[in-house]
Amino acid sequence: MADLAIDVRDLTKTYRTPLARRKVEALRGVTFSVERGHIFGFVGPNGAGKTTAIRTLMGLIRPTSGSARILGHTIPSREARFKVGFLPEAPYFYDYLTVGELLDLAGRLFGLSASVRKQRAGQLIARVGLERAQSQSLKKFSKGMLQRAGLAQALMNDPELVVLDEPMSGLDPIGRKEVRDLIVELRDQGKTVFFSTHILTDVEAITDQVAIIARGQLQAHGTPYELVKRTILGIDVMIRLPAEGEPGDLTTGADRVRRHGDELSLTLPADADVDAWIARAHAAGAKIVQVSPRHETLEDLFLREVASADAPKEART
Amino acid sequence: MIGRIWAIALNTFREAARIRVLYGILVLVVGANLLAVVLGEMVTNEQARVARDVGITGISLFGSLTAIFLGVFLLYTEVQRRTIHAIVAKPIERWEFVVGKYLGMVLVLTVLVALFAVAMVAMLLIQDFGVSTAVLKAVVLAWFEVLTVAAIAIFFSSFSTPFMSGIFALAMWGFGRVTPDIEAASRDAAPWIRTLTKITLEIVPDLHLFAVSGRSIDGEHVSVHADLVSWGYVAMASLHGLGWIVGLLAFAALLFHRRDFV
Numbered sequence: 001m002a003d004l005a006i007d008v009r010d011l012t013k014t015y016r017t018p019l020a021r022r023k024v025e026a027l028r029g030v031t032f033s034v035e036r037g038h039i040f041g042f043v044g045p046n047g048a049g050k051t052t053a054i055r056t057l058m059g060l061i062r063p064t065s066g067s068a069r070i071l072g073h074t075i076p077s078r079e080a081r082f083k084v085g086f087l088p089e090a091p092y093f094y095d096y097l098t099v100g101e102l103l104d105l106a107g108r109l110f111g112l113s114a115s116v117r118k119q120r121a122g123q124l125i126a127r128v129g130l131e132r133a134q135s136q137s138l139k140k141f142s143k144g145m146l147q148r149a150g151l152a153q154a155l156m157n158d159p160e161l162v163v164l165d166e167p168m169s170g171l172d173p174i175g176r177k178e179v180r181d182l183i184v185e186l187r188d189q190g191k192t193v194f195f196s197t198h199i200l201t202d203v204e205a206i207t208d209q210v211a212i213i214a215r216g217q218l219q220a221h222g223t224p225y226e227l228v229k230r231t232i233l234g235i236d237v238m239i240r241l242p243a244e245g246e247p248g249d250l251t252t253g254a255d256r257v258r259r260h261g262d263e264l265s266l267t268l269p270a271d272a273d274v275d276a277w278i279a280r281a282h283a284a285g286a287k288i289v290q291v292s293p294r295h296e297t298l299e300d301l302f303l304r305e306v307a308s309a310d311a312p313k314e315a316r317t
Numbered sequence: 318m319i320g321r322i323w324a325i326a327l328n329t330f331r332e333a334a335r336i337r338v339l340y341g342i343l344v345l346v347v348g349a350n351l352l353a354v355v356l357g358e359m360v361t362n363e364q365a366r367v368a369r370d371v372g373i374t375g376i377s378l379f380g381s382l383t384a385i386f387l388g389v390f391l392l393y394t395e396v397q398r399r400t401i402h403a404i405v406a407k408p409i410e411r412w413e414f415v416v417g418k419y420l421g422m423v424l425v426l427t428v429l430v431a432l433f434a435v436a437m438v439a440m441l442l443i444q445d446f447g448v449s450t451a452v453l454k455a456v457v458l459a460w461f462e463v464l465t466v467a468a469i470a471i472f473f474s475s476f477s478t479p480f481m482s483g484i485f486a487l488a489m490w491g492f493g494r495v496t497p498d499i500e501a502a503s504r505d506a507a508p509w510i511r512t513l514t515k516i517t518l519e520i521v522p523d524l525h526l527f528a529v530s531g532r533s534i535d536g537e538h539v540s541v542h543a544d545l546v547s548w549g550y551v552a553m554a555s556l557h558g559l560g561w562i563v564g565l566l567a568f569a570a571l572l573f574h575r576r577d578f579v
Binding site for chain 1: 332400409
């Protein structure tokens, strides 16, 4: 327990619509844990319950049942909030403030002294690349700049745990890479980073642990290595055909066949006799460029888990 | 705790100071004072009384309307725009946030009442009517009325939309202003109406206490034209207002504490 940054047990959140009083189950018995010093990716399609779970952890929403502990404190905990940095989804800050004033306000709420506030604000503004926009009010910031300002205010208290709700949202590819680098840098400093996203390449690139949520229920939880099936799904092959050469029967039974000039890419079935196929390719005058096994990816897993979560509903309709 | 509440209060002051409607209200108050000059000319030998009464009424009326406007919007917009998400995720208690928002409003309303009073005093001095302590007492009473109305508005805003909060706050303000008239009107009514009126008067702040000019207090007619009320009365009325402010903020904080920010 002591080395867990977040420990969530059977968390549920049920809303009732205002007039019809219809039940909406946003979270249905979610259980997972996040080890300290890890990067944890919380993945799910839109409306899966990611933001509800995060807002519950941050004390914005009261759970209907279940429990959660952050850094050893049962939520909602003021003690825990001293050690946590939070970036809300699509953050909206007081648009009449400059980024420096926003960080100063955040620092005041953490009880930091004026000198510490000034020093940290300067460092963080530089870290997120907003030095040139220091004199502008947040009203003039682009979505990406607001996201950076939000990241800076989340780090103002030098937190042990950083909770980021869709931190890559609204960022261009360069901005996304910078945020990914920042997350890794925070982990290297010994901090725990918990972030939600539906961008799977970001998750695969940097996370130590992943949880997939769909329809308010946790579908999978573990390291990316544990989660994806290590069995071979197929064999990816790339060959170079001789000039004016045709693949002939080399594509028989293959999948994902693509040809670019004299290069031919395809995927053989997992149980294919690769040696025999390579021998036939050589006989046809082709040169082997690449042969590699295809494993399940996080995207495959994600699509499978989301589809299985949707299955009961489809069965009913 | 003080630092966090002060941070929210200062931020609220900055936010409210950007609302252009407030500057329009300031112009209206100056206009009301000019109107008092015109009305005074129409009433022989009563120019000074009219100028003072209209000036004080202007502070009370426009101050209270501003308090309702700010009270119903400032807390609501924090939730609606989700600016509150990044705030309450920090180590601030929700009651500290509510108190901070209220104190920010107090700062704004105090500045406004001071400006209204300056405008009124300037008009009185220009017309050579003089300014007595009676005027000062009336301004202090009007200031406490405005602060009480702000607490009413923030209370309703803690669980309702601006439209509904505005309706409730306006109704409570209007009702609180005429408590003696309602009491008098119910004297000859059916017993159940008298009981209902009595209960209602208990749950509505007696704002009539703050608007004394031209009324009968303890059997004596008081007016800003003469001595008005004693400082003891001002203190008693202010304590009454303070009690309601603390109570309303406590309920607002309790309701705000239970809210989900989705």
